[in-house]
Amino acid sequence: xxADVTEGFDIAAQPWGARAKARCDLLGLPPYSEVEGQLxxxxxxxxxxxxLDALTRWMAxxxxxxxxxxxxxxxxxxxxxxPDAKALIIGSHIDSVRNGGRYxxxxxxxxxxxxxxxxxxxxxxxxxxxxxxxxGDEEGSRFPASMSCSRAxxxxxxxxxxxxxxxxxxxxxxxxxxxGGDPDDxxxxxxxxxDVLAFLEAHIEQGPVLEAEGLALGVVTAIAAQKRxxxxxxxxxxxxxxxxxxxxxxxxxAAAECILALERICRAGTDGLVGTVGRMTxxxxxxxxxxxxxxxxxxxxxxxxxxxxxxVITISAEIHAIAAKRGLRAEVHLMxxxxxxxxxxxxxxxxxxxxxxxxxxxxxxxSGAGHDAMVMADxxxxxxxxxxxxxxxxxxxxxxxxxxxxxxxxxxxxxFIDKLERRERA
Ligand code: GLV
Ligand code: MN
Ligand code: MN
Numbered sequence: 125x126x127a128d129v130t131e132g133f134d135i136a137a138q139p140w141g142a143r144a145k146a147r148c149d150l151l152g153l154p155p156y157s158e159v160e161g162q163l164x165x166x167x168x169x170x171x172x173x174x175x176l177d178a179l180t181r182w183m184a185x186x187x188x189x190x191x192x193x194x195x196x197x198x199x200x201x202x203x204x205x206x207p208d209a210k211a212l213i214i215g216s217h218i219d220s221v222r223n224g225g226r227y228x229x230x231x232x233x234x235x236x237x238x239x240x241x242x243x244x245x246x247x248x249x250x251x252x253x254x255x256x257x258x259x260g261d262e263e264g265s266r267f268p269a270s271m272s273c274s275r276a277x278x279x280x281x282x283x284x285x286x287x288x289x290x291x292x293x294x295x296x297x298x299x300x301x302x303x304g305g306d307p308d309d310x311x312x313x314x315x316x317x318x319d320v321l322a323f324l325e326a327h328i329e330q331g332p333v334l335e336a337e338g339l340a341l342g343v344v345t346a347i348a349a350q351k352r353x354x355x356x357x358x359x360x361x362x363x364x365x366x367x368x369x370x371x372x373x374x375x376x377x378a379a380a381e382c383i384l385a386l387e388r389i390c391r392a393g394t395d396g397l398v399g400t401v402g403r404m405t406x407x408x409x410x411x412x413x414x415x416x417x418x419x420x421x422x423x424x425x426x427x428x429x430x431x432x433x434x435x436v437i438t439i440s441a442e443i444h445a446i447a448a449k450r451g452l453r454a455e456v457h458l459m460x461x462x463x464x465x466x467x468x469x470x471x472x473x474x475x476x477x478x479x480x481x482x483x484x485x486x487x488x489x490x491s492g493a494g495h496d497a498m499v500m501a502d503x504x505x506x507x508x509x510x511x512x513x514x515x516x517x518x519x520x521x522x523x524x525x526x527x528x529x530x531x532x533x534x535x536x537x538x539x540f541i542d543k544l545e546r547r548e549r550a
Contacts, residue, residue: 140242141531144234145227147182151175151218152226162521165220166266167273168196168299175218179233179258186237187244188256193313194306195276196260202240204253210321212544213504214239214537215257217273217496221265225328225523227513232326233258235530239537250541251548252321259496266290266299268354269460274496278503279314286310315503321548322471323500324540326509326533328525330493332516340529341536342487343475344508347498348396349429349464351436353422355382355443358453361408361416372414376406378450379418385442386422395431396492399424399439421459427490429463465498468505474547475507478539482532493518509536 138146150156155174157163165171176198183190183200190200198218201211216232236256243254257277264270267288275281286297286307297307306312329335334342357375383401390399404420422439426432440456447454476486489510497506511533514524 139527139531140238141529141534142527144231144238144534145525145527145530147234147237148226148230151178151230159223162223163220163226164222164224164265165218166222166263167219167261168266168296168303168305172196172219172260173303175230176258179218179237182237183240183256186241188240192304193276194309195273195281195313196300196303196305197273197277197313198258200237200240200256202244202254202256203249205249205251209251209253210319211253211255212321212541213255213257213323213500214325215255215259215323215496216325216327217260217262218258219260219263219265221263221519223521224263224519225517225521227328227523227525228330228518229262229327231328231511231525231530235326235534235537238534239541242534242538243541250545252544254541262494262496264352264460267296269352270494271462271496271499272296274499276310276313277315278499279311280499280502281310317503320504322468322544323497323504323506324471324509324537325495325497325500325506326511326537327493327495328513328518328523329489329510329516330513330518333489334487334510334512335514335516337487339485339487340512340532341479341484342489342510343472343479344467344491344497344510345472345488346427346464346466347491347493347495347508348425348427349432350423350425350460350462350494351432351458352460353424353436353440354419354457354459355379355422356417356419356455356457357382357443357447358417358455359415362414364412364414367414373451374414375418375447375452376415378446378452378454379404379420381446382420382439382443385446386424386439389435389438389442390424393426393431393435395427396490397424397426397431397435398492399435425492427464462494462498465501465506467497467501467507471505471507474543475509475536475540477543478536481539482535484532484536507540509533509540
C-alpha cells in the first residue's frame with residue numbers, strides 16, 4: 125500500500141496561494157499518478173480515484189457537501205442563502221496528459237476550494253451557491269475523445285462517446301461502471317440551465333504571453349476551435365529483408381508525407397491555425413516487418429471553425445492523394461469537433477473589474493488550448509482567468525507557477541465573486 129502523502133498535510137500552515145500550489149504538487153506522484161516518477165493521471169484509473177478521495181477531503185474541510193455524479197465528476201457544493209439558489213460553478217480538470225505537469229487543470233480546482241474555504245471561514249453566504257467541480261476527462265489521454273465529463277454536465281454527451289475504447293479495448297462505459305459511475309444513467313449528470321448562474325475556470329496560460337509582458341493574470345476572450353482526426357494508411361505487411369523497395373506497399377513513407385503536408389498547410393494558414401501529429405502506431409510494429417498499416421492522430425486548431433475546417437478538408441484530400449499515389453488506401457475518421465467558444469462579455473467585464481481592484485492590468489487574450497469551459501459554454505455563461513506559467517511551458521513535467529501568482533489568482537476570484545454578488549442583488 126502506498127503512503128498517503130496528503131495525510132497529515134497541515135493545510136492551515138500553508139499561506140494563501142501556496143496551499144493551492146502545494147496541493148497540486150502533492151497530487152503529482154503515486155498513488156495520484158499511474159506511473160512512478162512522473163504525473164500520468166488518466167480518466168477512470170486508480171490514480172484518478174485516489175485524487176478524487178483527496179479532493180473529497182479538502183472540499184469537505186472547506187465547508188462543502190461533496191458528491192460524485194454518474195459521469196465521475198466530483199462536485200462540492202457550498203450552499204447559498206437559500207437551498208435552491210443557482211450555482212456559480214468553479215472548476216477544471218483533474219486528469220493529466222501522459223507525463224504531464226502538475227498545474228494544468230488541478231490548479232483551477234484547488235483555487236476554487238481555497239476561495240470557498242475563505243467564504244466559509246468568514247461565515248459568508250451569497251445569493252448563489254458555489255460548486256467546485258473536478259472534471260475527469262479534459263485531456264482525452266485515455267480514450268480518443270475528450271471532455272466527456274463536462275459534456276455530461278452540459279447535457280451534450282452523446283451515447284457514442286460511451287462506446288469509445290482505450291488502447292486495451294476497455295470502453296468508457298465499462299471503465300465508468302468499474303469506477304462506480306453509471307453509464308446507463310449518464311443523463312442524470314446533466315444540469316438544468318435554470319440552476320446554473322455561470323462557470324468560472326482558472327487555468328495556467330500554457331503559453332508565453334503573460335510572462336513576456338510581466339503580468340501574473342489574464343482574462344480569456346475565447347477558446348480556439350479544434351478537431352481530432354484518426355488517420356489510417358493501409359498497405360501490405362511484408363518481410364523487411366526480402367521485399368525489394370519497388371515492390372513494397374509500405375504505409376510508413378506515406379504517413380511521413382502526410383505529416384509534412386499538415387505542417388505545410390498549417391504554416392500557410394491564418395487565424396492561428398496549428399496542426400499536430402501526437403500519436404503514431406505502426407502495425408504490427410516490429411523491426412523486421414514492413415507495416416501493414418500506420419495509424420496516427422491529427423489535432424487541428426484555429427481561432428475560427430472556418431479556418432480549422434478549411435485545413436481539415438485540405439489535409440484529408442491530401443492524405444487520400446498521397447495514399448493513392450503510392451497504391452495504398454487511407455481512412456480519415458473524425459473523432460471530435462469543438463467549435464470556437466467565446467467567453468461571456470459581461471463576466472469578462474467583472475473579471476477585469478476584479479483585476480482592477482488588485483491594481484492588475486486587464487490583459488485580454490485568447491486560448492489556443494482547449495478547456496472544459498468551451499463545453500460548459502453550452503450550459504451557461506463562462507469566464508476564464510489565466511495564470512502565468514514559467515516559460516509558457518505546459519503538457520510537460522517542467523510546468524511551473526509561483527505561489528504569489530496563485531495567491532493573486534485566488535484574490536481575483538474572490539473579487540469576481542463580490543462583483544457577481546453585487547450584480548445578483550441589484
Ligand atoms: C488540452 O489541454 C488541449 O488543449 O487539448
Ligand atoms: Mn492540458
Ligand atoms: Mn487543462
